Amino acid sequence: MAQTPVLQVNNLKTHFFTRSGVVKAVDGVDFTLNAGETLGIVGESGSGKSMTALSIMGLVPQPAGKIVEGEILFNGDDLVKKTQAELQQIRGRDICMILQDPMTSLNPVFSVGNQVIETVKQSLAQTGETLKERAIELLHKVKIAAPESRIENFPHQMSGGMRQRVVGAIAIAGSPQILIADEATTSLDATIQYQYLELLKELQRDTGMAIIFITHDMGVVAKMCDRVAVMYAGKVAEIADVRDIFNNPQHPYTEALMKSVPNVEEDVEMLYAIEGQPPALDNLPAGCTFAPRCQYAFDKCEVQFPDIVQIGDDSNRHTATCWKLSEN
Amino acid sequence: MAAVNTIIELEETQKYFPVTSGAILKKVTGQVKAVDGVSFKINEGETYSLVGESGCGKSTTAKMVLQVEKPTGGVIRFNGNDMNSFTREQRREYRASIQAVFQDPWSSLNPRMKVGNIIMEPLLANQEVPKGEIKERTEQLLRDVGLHSFQADYYPHEFSGGQRQRIAIARALSLQPKVIVLDEPVSALDVSIRAQIMNLLKQLQDQYGVSYLLIAHQLATVRYMSHHVGVMYLGKMVEEGLTKKVFDNPRHPYTRALIEASLPAHPDSQREGFMLEGEVPSPLNPPQGCSFHPRCPKPTKECAEGSMEMGLIEVEEGHRVDRCCVNCG
Numbered sequence: 001m002a003q004t005p006v007l008q009v010n011n012l013k014t015h016f017f018t019r020s021g022v023v024k025a026v027d028g029v030d031f032t033l034n035a036g037e038t039l040g041i042v043g044e045s046g047s048g049k050s051m052t053a054l055s056i057m058g059l060v061p062q063p064a065g066k067i068v069e070g071e072i073l074f075n076g077d078d079l080v081k082k083t084q085a086e087l088q089q090i091r092g093r094d095i096c097m098i099l100q101d102p103m104t105s106l107n108p109v110f111s112v113g114n115q116v117i118e119t120v121k122q123s124l125a126q127t128g129e130t131l132k133e134r135a136i137e138l139l140h141k142v143k144i145a146a147p148e149s150r151i152e153n154f155p156h157q158m159s160g161g162m163r164q165r166v167v168g169a170i171a172i173a174g175s176p177q178i179l180i181a182d183e184a185t186t187s188l189d190a191t192i193q194y195q196y197l198e199l200l201k202e203l204q205r206d207t208g209m210a211i212i213f214i215t216h217d218m219g220v221v222a223k224m225c226d227r228v229a230v231m232y233a234g235k236v237a238e239i240a241d242v243r244d245i246f247n248n249p250q251h252p253y254t255e256a257l258m259k260s261v262p263n264v265e266e267d268v269e270m271l272y273a274i275e276g277q278p279p280a281l282d283n284l285p286a287g288c289t290f291a292p293r294c295q296y297a298f299d300k301c302e303v304q305f306p307d308i309v310q311i312g313d314d315s316n317r318h319t320a321t322c323w324k325l326s327e328n
Numbered sequence: 329m330a331a332v333n334t335i336i337e338l339e340e341t342q343k344y345f346p347v348t349s350g351a352i353l354k355k356v357t358g359q360v361k362a363v364d365g366v367s368f369k370i371n372e373g374e375t376y377s378l379v380g381e382s383g384c385g386k387s388t389t390a391k392m393v394l395q396v397e398k399p400t401g402g403v404i405r406f407n408g409n410d411m412n413s414f415t416r417e418q419r420r421e422y423r424a425s426i427q428a429v430f431q432d433p434w435s436s437l438n439p440r441m442k443v444g445n446i447i448m449e450p451l452l453a454n455q456e457v458p459k460g461e462i463k464e465r466t467e468q469l470l471r472d473v474g475l476h477s478f479q480a481d482y483y484p485h486e487f488s489g490g491q492r493q494r495i496a497i498a499r500a501l502s503l504q505p506k507v508i509v510l511d512e513p514v515s516a517l518d519v520s521i522r523a524q525i526m527n528l529l530k531q532l533q534d535q536y537g538v539s540y541l542l543i544a545h546q547l548a549t550v551r552y553m554s555h556h557v558g559v560m561y562l563g564k565m566v567e568e569g570l571t572k573k574v575f576d577n578p579r580h581p582y583t584r585a586l587i588e589a590s591l592p593a594h595p596d597s598q599r600e601g602f603m604l605e606g607e608v609p610s611p612l613n614p615p616q617g618c619s620f621h622p623r624c625p626k627p628t629k630e631c632a633e634g635s636m637e638m639g640l641i642e643v644e645e646g647h648r649v650d651r652c653c654v655n656c657g
């Protein structure tokens with residue numbers, strides 16, 4: 001696989017300035033994404049996954065939110081330094097995102113066809129197809145039945161899963177270099193989800209597109225991802241190849257997260273859940289943010305935030321942020 | 329076993345949406361058969377789950393139960409009373425007995441209200457609550473769904489997707505209703521919070537005898553939560569019954585495909601290939617005959633031509649399957 005990074009995120013910090021204080025939604029995130037690679041971002045709800053993605057897109061909610069530190073290098077070019085006009089160019093073409101909430105990306109007063117055609121317009125011209133044909137073809141690809149007539153639908157006339165797929169169709173219309181999918185399959189049943197994921201893989205094979213998959217579904221992670229970043233309270237707790245995350249998790253949070261994944265084949269009385277609450281991001285504990293819930297916590301954990309530790313030799317790019325790992 | 333009472337019953341319930349064309353003078357040119365004659369019962373203190381292909385009519389069914397959409401045919405009963413002929417008093421009682429968590433929490437949370445008020449709104453609209461108790465109950469509800477009690481003063485936009493979904497759940501729980509409709513309540517939550525909320529929902533069911541109508545795509549969630557499950561395909565129920573029986577011995581080819589397509593949660597146990605061929609059908613123009621025949625592994629001539637009789641038949645106690653497809657899987 002090609003090892004050229006299309007995206008390098010270095011020490012990214014995105015904070016919200018609210019009446020009750022500073023919310024450190026993203027607080028020092030690092031990762032690298034190579035062309036043709038798929039990175040999964042998993043972790044606690046509210047840990048900063050969507051905000052990391054929105055920072056890359058230049059879409060951090062204004063005026064409360066701001067990137068306060070760090071770099072986002074897209075093919076070596078720092079996106080943090082770009083103007084909104086420049087970012088808009090990149091967004092429509094090179095980096096596309098499927099937002100977690102499909103209704104905010106679809107305009108309720110225009111037909112679905114209208115909205116797909118608008119996007120297709122920007123990426124077409126060289127091929128002889130008409131815009132409408134291309135739009136129908138895209139909807140067909142994402143398994144919308146009878147796309148010729150569905151194209152007339154308004155968003156509210158479609159089911160939740162259909163809307164999600166329309167947003168997906170818009171995002172892949174221009175074959176971007178990076179696709180960010182934020183909870184893009186939550187409303188799809190298993191059979192449609194399977195076909196949709198296969199479509200993304202095919203697109204990736206054909207165009208070398210890199211994908212960031214933000215998801216809570218470990219099945220999706222297992223099927224799609226080469227690498228996985230596990231986030232907790234605004235930071236990457238652990239990052240590694242997908243097999244290492246499943247077979248050899250090192251961070252206590254990763255370990256607990258994997259234990260919470262339910263099994264379809266089993267009947268259980270109670271599901272396993274991690275004890276305690278995730279920390280409030282405007283009032284983080286000193287030391288390791290996972291310490292109040294960690295079964296391995298010891299003195300040092302409560303005082304100082306842990307260093308990043310390399311697991312094994314550095315060829316397998318596996319790191320975790322935990323004192324337990326550097327103490328022995 | 330004690331006798332169970334049915335709290336909500338759907339009988340041949342139907343919802344057709346008109347299809348219109350023309351920009352200004354809309355002409356009705358057809359119908360979307362979103363729900364096409366669905367029957368099932370939700371028992372007191374139990375969970376009934378609906379699963380099925382995206383667009384098959386699950387949310388529409390739920391909306392009819394909630395009286396957000398009006399059925400175009402069939403009957404829905406609450407405690408034996410036809411909802412169509414509710415008295416004003418019965419309607420009021422029903423409204424106070426049922427709550428919902430919708431698929432898109434964004435659209436159901438008022439952006440101008442503080443979260444604490446959002447959560448307590450259904451309760452305060454229906455009951456007198458002593459002033460001193462309001463704060464305490466709000467905070468308890470927030471903690472129940474894994475949020476912080478001081479977050480009662482925040483606005484919805486200050487929360488992540490999964491946190492907003494939990495606000496919607498806290499709101500639905502506040503009134504301690506008899507029935508809660510849950511349309512994909514946990515799919516946007518991380519696995520640990522998801523487990524915490526499912527445990528909570530189950531505990532409330534044991535404690536207060538709440539009934540749930542659950543829509544979920546994660547079969548593990550369905551299996552954990554439900555007593556009965558109904559599998560829908562293109563507006564119709566194709567297999568239905570006790571959860572364990574349906575999961576352990578699925579008979580309809582669509583149910584089988586659904587189970588097989590569930591992704592194993594480990595990179596080492598990935599399967600290759602996919603068994604459900606053919607085009608996804610459209611409720612705008614449903615296929616003739618058995619609605620599943622274009623994707624069925626071995627359809628007969630009758631299946632395709634429509635001389636086949638459809639409808640559920642019992643294959644074992646507490647397990648019913650579409651008679652056309654019993655032996656197709």
Ligand SMILES: Nc1ncnc2c1ncn2[C@@H]1O[C@H](COP(=O)(O)OP(=O)(O)OP(=O)(O)O)[C@@H](O)[C@H]1O
Pocket residue numbers: 016018023025044045046047048049050051052061064065100281485486487488489490491516517518
């Ligand atoms: N406008 C805002 N003002 C203040 N805080 C905010 C705002 N938007 C988000 N946050 C906070 O930022 C944190 C990160 O949010 P983000 O949406 O990135 O979470 P997430 O990891 O995507 O979670 P989920 O899995 O629930 O979608 C959350 O704890 C949230 O409360």
Ligand SMILES: Nc1ncnc2c1ncn2[C@@H]1O[C@H](COP(=O)(O)OP(=O)(O)OP(=O)(O)O)[C@@H](O)[C@H]1O
Pocket residue numbers: 156157158159160161162187188189345346360361362381382383384385386387388389431611
């Ligand atoms: N207001 C409406 N007007 C016209 N058609 C509608 C309307 N609401 C729903 N439909 C159609 O009814 C069918 C069933 O939709 P529904 O939302 O019930 O599906 P669903 O099973 O909940 O799907 P998903 O799993 O994707 O949420 C779809 O074909 C949809 O397009």
Ligand code: SF4
Pocket residue numbers: 251252253288289290291292294295296297298301306321322323324
């Ligand atoms: S640093 Fe300490 S508290 Fe934090 S995860 Fe590691 S062992 Fe647990």
Ligand SMILES: [Mg+2]
Pocket residue numbers: 049050051100182488489490
């Ligand atoms: Mg998110």
Ligand SMILES: [Mg+2]
Pocket residue numbers: 159160161386387388431511
């Ligand atoms: Mg739905």
